[in-house]
Structures are given as structure tokens and as C-alpha cells.
Amino acid sequence: MAAPSSSGAAATAAVDEFLAQVPSTPQELAENKRRMENGELYFAFTPDLVADRRRCALACHLFNQAPRDAPRRELVALWKQLIRDDTPLPPPAGTPEEDEALFADQPWVELPLRADYGFNVVLKEGVYVNASSTWIDTLPITIGARTLIGPNCSFYSGGHPLHGKVRNGIRGPEFGKPIVVGEDCWLGGNVIVLPGVTIGAGSTVGAGSVVTKDVPPGVVVVGNPARVIRVVE
Template sequence: MDLAANRERMRRGELYHAFTPDLIAARARAKHACTRYNNAGDVPRRRLTELFRDILGDDSPLPPPAATPEDDDKLFDDDPWIEPPVAMDYGVNIKLGKNVFINFHAVFLDTCLITVGSRTLVGPNVSFYSGTHPLDPVIRQGTRGPELGKEVHVGEDCWIGGNVVILPGVTIGRGSVVGAGSVVTKSVPDFTVVAGNPAKTIRKIETAMDPASGIEWDGWVGESMATTAPETETVIGEQDETRTVPKS
């Protein structure tokens, strides 16, 4: 088997064989890198960032140390914050934007590319599945048969509730919200709330962000809060329920 061609088929989402020596070794590398990150304990932000970049295969240099530990931590404010433990198949097929937060027990099956946009918040026990298998068992053949995948993309400024599963080929649009416990089987438009199994549209999101230009909202300014702030907000509950509550 041409191993390079097999890897390229995996990257393109075509049928490929996962139990080749090189891909077994690649998954072992990611597994050991995740273990080092998960077991790091109480270490500075610099060390966590270094260990996490190792999982992703990101060898970009860290900034020079700052004068104090507090100032040094601030150098990494825009780096993703990933609560351990985390599990990834390869790591190198994952791209995270700035100021992303992913809570503990996240799972990334990154057969194909998985991206999470800047400022997106992800609850605990969320799974991103870019890998899948043929439906026909004659083709599937356990570990000896081929598998395949489709890219997963989560846009900027999203909120993904706990215990969500995102399936292969799904794109979640910018600013959207996925209710806790949902299974996302189809792509989600920008600024939309979805929930359920399978996830269905609950409502559109009214936002102070300009959907057309994508300009970031920079917070309430001065007295504008009293006249501009919405009086209510939508909360996605742990039981996939939505309710409207007074905005604090």
C-alpha cells in the first residue's frame, strides 16, 4: 500500500485504511501528547500552552518570558483554553481560533480537519466526530476495512452546550448556539439556536453583532446600556429546554 496516498485519501475524506503503521504511530503520538497535557497538574499557562501546541503539532515559537508570572500569563490570553482531560486522534488536523474555551472531557476524532472559530465556548463532554464508517458491513470489515470522514467546522462566537455530539460534515454558523445534549446531524446557519436529537432550529438570534460585516461587538459603552441592552435573554438549559429570563 502507498502510505502517502492513503494519508491523502484520509485528508480528502475518501475511503482509506486507518490501521497502517504510520497512522497507528500518529495516533500513538497524539495519545501520549494528550496524556502529558492531561497530567500536567498545576503548571504555568506557558507550560500548558507548550504542551497543548505539542498535541496539535504546532511548533511556532512561544513569546519571550515576561518579567513576572502574572505578566507572562497575559501573553497567552488569546491562546485557546482547554480544560483537561482532552482526547484527540491525531491533533494535527485540529485548528482553534483565538480566545476559544473548551471544557473538560472534549473528544476530537480528527480524521479530517476540525476547526473551531475564535471566541467560541464549548461545554463539557462535547464530541467532534469527523470520522465515520461505511454502512455496508461487507466494506466495513472491522479494523481491516476502510473508513472515511468529512470536515467539521464550528464558526466564530458560537456557544456549544455540554454533552453535544457534532457529526461528520457539519458546519455550525457564526454566533450560533447548540443546546445541551444535542446531536448535530446537519449544518446550522449563522446566528441560530438549535437543540435536540437530532438538533432542530429553535429560533434565530437577535444580536448586536453585525452579521453582514462580521464586526465584533465591543461591549456596552457608557449610558447606552440603559437604552440599548435587551431586557431578556434566551438560556439553553441542561434538558435542551429554552426559556426567557430577565437579563442581569
């Protein structure tokens, strides 16, 4: 086996040095955030990231406490607060029915839900998310337009090292891989999607499936791990 290059050894040494202690200075925190956003090992229990998760937890609580008969305007405003989207809502329409129609293309998210950061959850127009969804949005989780998501579905874009001593509980590093679900998909109830997975447009994931690897467009997958059982003509 060839000896590692000096640049490779230097890079490994830099990672080892970074992982030797939890970041604390502004420069270290900025580097930690950069590593998180680039899918590299990073520390999740730094003050800035803990504050981000606490903000999201409060936003989730407010969303989940909304009245069952709350108007769409209120629910959309709470959702935008959760995902940290400050785009203003359109001015109120003349009647309640006309006002509801203003939000026809907005994602429809049933409560309750749970998310880590919120701002990494990207739902395109016409997406429907049934109750009790979970979003571990270490990195972006993007759901394509008109996709339907059943109850109790979970999206895990975060992961941990396999070696226990490296993992080291809340003092150890984590990593993230983005999740992408294409347009016009349907995920049945209790589906779990793991880090780094892409589900192709128009595909269906059977209830209770665990999606561990990419799914082609236009197929039906079921099982744990999910496997293709049918191609949709």
C-alpha cells in the same frame, strides 16, 4: 439507465483494487494518506497512521497529567505539542502575571481530553473548551474565535461505510469529512457534532444535542437530531 462511462468504470475498478488489500509499500501508503486527506475511503490501521495516533495519545497523556495549577505557559506548550505546532513561545515576561498575559488570546483547553491525531484540531483565538472533550480528527475540526464549548463535547470527523462487509472492522476502510464551527458560537455540555457539519457564526447548540447537519448562523438549535428553535435577533 445509461451505461457507466469507461472512465467511471475505470475509476470504480481502481477504487476496488485499492480496497482489496491494506497498503504496505511507500507508494501505497502515500496514496492511502492522500485519500484520507481528500475525504475518500482509506485504511486507518497502516503503520504510519497508527504511529501518528500513538504520538497523539502520548501528547494527550502528558497534557492530561499537567498539574491543576500549571502556569499558562506550560499548558500552552503542552497543547502546541499535542497539535504538532512548533511555533516558538514568546520569551518569558518579567513577572508571572505579565507572563500569563502573553497568552491571553491563546485557546484555553481544560483537561482531560482525547484526540486521534491532534494536528487536525484547529482552535482560533479566545476559544474555550471545557473538560473531557473528544476529537476524532480524521479531517480538520476548526473552531472559530471566541467560541465556547461545554464539558463532554465530542467532534467526530471520521465515519465508516454503512455496509457491514465493506466496513470489515479494523481491516476495512474509513472516510472523513471536515467539521467547521464558526466564530462566537456556544455549544452546551454533551453536544455531539457529526462528520461534515458546519455550524454558523454566533449560533448556540443546546446541551445534549446531536448535530447531524449544517446549522445556519445566529440561531439556537436543540435535540437529536438538532433543529432550529429560535433565531437570535
